[in-house]
Amino acid sequence: MILIVIIFVTIKNITTFVINMNNTRFATIIHILTLLAKNPGEWMNSDWIAGSINTNPVIVRKELGVLQEQGWVTSRKGKDGGFILNISSDEITLAELYKVVKNSDVLGKKNLNPNPQCPIGKDINKNLETLFTETDDLVFASLQRKTLKSFMEQF
Amino acid sequence: MILIVIIFVTIKNITTFVINMNNTRFATIIHILTLLAKNPGEWMNSDWIAGSINTNPVIVRKELGVLQEQGWVTSRKGKDGGFILNISSDEITLAELYKVVKNSDVLGKKNLNPNPQCPIGKDINKNLETLFTETDDLVFASLQRKTLKSFMEQF
DNA sequence: CTTAATGTAACAAAGTTTGTTACAAATATC
DNA sequence: GATATTTGTAACAAACTTTGTTACATTAAG
Numbered sequence: 001m002i003l004i005v006i007i008f009v010t011i012k013n014i015t016t017f018v019i020n021m022n023n024t025r026f027a028t029i030i031h032i033l034t035l036l037a038k039n040p041g042e043w044m045n046s047d048w049i050a051g052s053i054n055t056n057p058v059i060v061r062k063e064l065g066v067l068q069e070q071g072w073v074t075s076r077k078g079k080d081g082g083f084i085l086n087i088s089s090d091e092i093t094l095a096e097l098y099k100v101v102k103n104s105d106v107l108g109k110k111n112l113n114p115n116p117q118c119p120i121g122k123d124i125n126k127n128l129e130t131l132f133t134e135t136d137d138l139v140f141a142s143l144q145r146k147t148l149k150s151f152m153e154q155f
Numbered sequence: 156m157i158l159i160v161i162i163f164v165t166i167k168n169i170t171t172f173v174i175n176m177n178n179t180r181f182a183t184i185i186h187i188l189t190l191l192a193k194n195p196g197e198w199m200n201s202d203w204i205a206g207s208i209n210t211n212p213v214i215v216r217k218e219l220g221v222l223q224e225q226g227w228v229t230s231r232k233g234k235d236g237g238f239i240l241n242i243s244s245d246e247i248t249l250a251e252l253y254k255v256v257k258n259s260d261v262l263g264k265k266n267l268n269p270n271p272q273c274p275i276g277k278d279i280n281k282n283l284e285t286l287f288t289e290t291d292d293l294v295f296a297s298l299q300r301k302t303l304k305s306f307m308e309q310f
Numbered sequence: 311c312t313t314a315a316t317g318t319a320a321c322a323a324a325g326t327t328t329g330t331t332a333c334a335a336a337t338a339t340c
Numbered sequence: 341g342a343t344a345t346t347t348g349t350a351a352c353a354a355a356c357t358t359t360g361t362t363a364c365a366t367t368a369a370g
Contacts, residue, residue, distance in 0.1 A: 023263045023327070027283055031266065034275050045346065052273040053266050056329055061347065078337025079345045094286070098262065103326095106261050106294055107253065108181045111208050118207040120189050120310055127309050128182055131249075131301075135294055139261060142293050146286075154282050155275055178358060200315065211360050216316065233368025236315045 025101040028053060029063050030151065033092070036073065036085040037152045043082030066100060089152055095143035105132040106139055180256040183208060184218050185306065188252070191228065192244040192307045198237030221255060244307055250298035260287040261294055 031053050035044060046064065050057040064083050067073040074086045110128050114121035186208050190199060201219065205212040219238055222228040229241045265283050269276035 024266050025327090026263045027265045027279075030283070031269070031275065031279055034279070038275060047346085052270045052276040054268045054270055054276070055266060058330070058349090059328070062349085065348075075347060076337080077335070077345090077347045079343095080338060081336080081346045083347090101263075108256075109179045110182045111179050111186065111210060113209045114186070115207045115209055120186065120193060121207040121209070123310055124182075124186055124189070127306065128185070131306070135297060138293055138297050139290060142290060151282065151286070155278055180358090198315095202315090213318085213361070214359070217318085220317075230316060231368080232314090232316045232366070234312095234314045235369065236367080238316090 023101070023103075025063070026098060028055065028059070029067060029101060030094070030097055030148075032060065032063060033067065033072070033085070033089075033097070033148055034152045034155065036083060037089040037148055038155065040085065043076055043080060043084055045082040049083075070096070070100060088149070090147045090149035092148040093144050094146040094148070094151065095140050097148070098140070098143050106135045107132050180218070181253060183210065183214070184222060184256060185249070185252055185303075187215065187218060188222065188227070188240070188244075188247070188303055189307045189310065191238060191240040192303055193310065195240060198231055198235060198239055200237040204238075225251070225255060243304070245302045245304035247303040248299050249301040249303070249306065250295050252303070253295070253298050261290045262287050 032049055035049055035052060046057040046060040050060045053060065064073055064075065068075060072085065072087050072092060073083050075081070075083050107128075110125045110132075114124050116122050187204055190204055190207060201212040201215040205215045208215065219228055219230065223230060227240065227242050227247060228238050230236070230238050262283075265280045265287075269279050271277050
């Protein structure tokens with residue numbers, strides 16, 4: 001008995017139906033900080049870090065620039081240069097990390113100009129704002145209870 | 156017995172994960188459903204709905220297609236056609252709405268191929284998965300306590 | 311038959327994120 | 341001082357997402 005099953009599936013324009021927000025920045029900076037926290041006092045360079053994450057050293061340096069602005073990291077140029085953690089890992093909460101890379105609300109964005117002459121359109125964004133803020137606050141509160149140290153100690 | 160299965164799948168532009176929802180789909184579908192809930196028994200057409208949201212009717216019909224798949228909405232073609240709510244608004248939680256539109260974690264996507272020879276890289280995605288899931292569950296639990304009805308009654 | 315509406319494919323435009331190249335500036339070591 | 345190495349950053353390119361648009365087949369009412 002020969003059963004030949006040919007399943008031919010063509011999926012077109014899949015992005016129309018799939019919500020995708022692509023952003024690895026949280027994953028990237030927590031990876032960087034975990035590496036630095038695990039290697040205190042060592043000047044780790046962007047090439048090495050990029051090799052661990054499997055990304056580009058320039059991306060790593062850009063993110064490290066952000067982390068320096070927060071005062072969490074110090075850099076040293078030149079030979080044997082690199083980056084070290086500038087603060088104890090239990091002084092950084094994941095909420096602070098999230099804040100650094102967050103660029104929209106958890107539930108997304110509001111539509112820009114709902115119709116002010118429609119009873120729903122008139123108030124939708126005010127009511128969404130309440131809902132979106134409440135949801136974000138919940139995430140923040142949870143992340144505030146977690147530190148880089150506790151994350152790092154899992155490794 | 157010989158079983159030959161040929162699965163030929165052409166998938167264009169499928170992507171994987173996301174950080175913050177950087178889009179308006181949640182706002183759009185909750186707007187649509189609020190309109191329908193506020194006008195029970197009325198066949199509202201996509202043009203009218205689009206006018207309230209201030210977007211394109213085709214976008215609205217696409218989203219309404221998704222809502223129909225959930226069984227929440229019924230459509231009628233032709234003259235005097237349109238859409239009505241097919242279920243009581245207190246039977247739809249915002250968690251269900253979110254699920255329809257969400258395809259990524261709140262904290263974003265993971266880096267794809269962290270270095271398995273690095274102690275951090277080796278385990279980072281496993282540990283991020285735990286954190287990401289916990290955060291998502293929190294959001295989901297909160298939204299599960301809210302219904303379309305309670306949202307709609309604010310207007 | 312005409313008019314009006316959904317359903318959906320295909321494409322276009324706009325926007326965002328990630329990766330790359332290039333090079334100046336800084337620093338350690340010889 | 342010369343050399344090698346590393347950060348800092350701008351400018352650009354590539355890849356990917358999201359939203360909007362056009363077009364038209366299908367359905368239904370009158």
